[in-house]
Amino acid sequence: MARFSKLQVLNTISQNGIVPVFYHQDAATCKKILKAVYDGGVRIFEFTNRGDGAHKVFEELLAYAQASLPEMILGIGSVVDAGTTSLYIQLGANFVVSPIVNAEMAATCNRRKIPWMPGCGSLTEISYSETLGADIVKIFPAQQVGGPEFIKAVKAPCPWSSIMPTGGVQPTAENLKQWLDAGAHCVGLGSQLFVKNNDGSFDYDAIQKAAQLSVETFKNHKK
Numbered sequence: 001m002a003r004f005s006k007l008q009v010l011n012t013i014s015q016n017g018i019v020p021v022f023y024h025q026d027a028a029t030c031k032k033i034l035k036a037v038y039d040g041g042v043r044i045f046e047f048t049n050r051g052d053g054a055h056k057v058f059e060e061l062l063a064y065a066q067a068s069l070p071e072m073i074l075g076i077g078s079v080v081d082a083g084t085t086s087l088y089i090q091l092g093a094n095f096v097v098s099p100i101v102n103a104e105m106a107a108t109c110n111r112r113k114i115p116w117m118p119g120c121g122s123l124t125e126i127s128y129s130e131t132l133g134a135d136i137v138k139i140f141p142a143q144q145v146g147g148p149e150f151i152k153a154v155k156a157p158c159p160w161s162s163i164m165p166t167g168g169v170q171p172t173a174e175n176l177k178q179w180l181d182a183g184a185h186c187v188g189l190g191s192q193l194f195v196k197n198n199d200g201s202f203d204y205d206a207i208q209k210a211a212q213l214s215v216e217t218f219k220n221h222k223k
């Protein structure tokens with residue numbers, strides 16, 4: 001069962017603002033990534049359901065976070081159906097993110113009071129998701145859908161929408177400011193956060209620093 005209530009998850013997202021989006025098949029690598037962003041101040045993390053054994057890695061990450069990173073709220077992403085949603089809720093996912101809008105997933109999450117963040121690319125999808133109970137909608141793929149200008153345009157007629165752009169967001173003060181100025185509620189940060197060394201291994205120090213800069217940029221923007 002989820003360790004954090006829906007309210008705790010939503011509050012942490014609005015205070016922390018940075019949602020790393022990551023998948024790796026190796027649990028040890030995932031733990032090091034999780035620790036690096038946690039040390040950088042991140043308290044929300046989306047692990048993506050990208051491989052056949054992803055649920056086993058996720059279970060290990062949940063246990064690790066509970067034991068060693070107690071404030072870290074772990075959710076699952078890249079989920080596109082209700083069956084997979086149930087599996088991850090049963091394992092203890094604290095929120096569920098999707099690249100699409102799926103009403104059965106919404107019902108499954110709502111039944112257990114788990115925040116559900118569907119992937120939207122139009123105002124109609126955003127609006128439909130909100131009628132299905134989404135508190136935060138993901139815009140995916142955010143840069144391709146229209147970038148910060150798209151969010152600004154959506155927020156004009158729908159200022160109540162809480163939007164999480166994901167896809168193409170960069171962990172720099174300049175780029176984060178563009179999304180936040182446009183009205184983003186929080187941002188999903190993928191590949192650009194997970195800096196690599198020349199040999200292809202992850203640069204955990206650089207990842208921690210990029211996470212810290214992103215969290216601080218978000219906090220300063222809210223002031």
Ligand SMILES: O=C(O)C(=O)C[C@H](O)[C@H](O)COP(=O)(O)O
Nearest residue numbers: 021077078166167168189190191
């Ligand atoms: O699987 C999902 O549900 C996703 O969110 C897709 C990607 O992981 C993000 O779009 C990250 O995109 P980048 O930040 O551009 O690397």
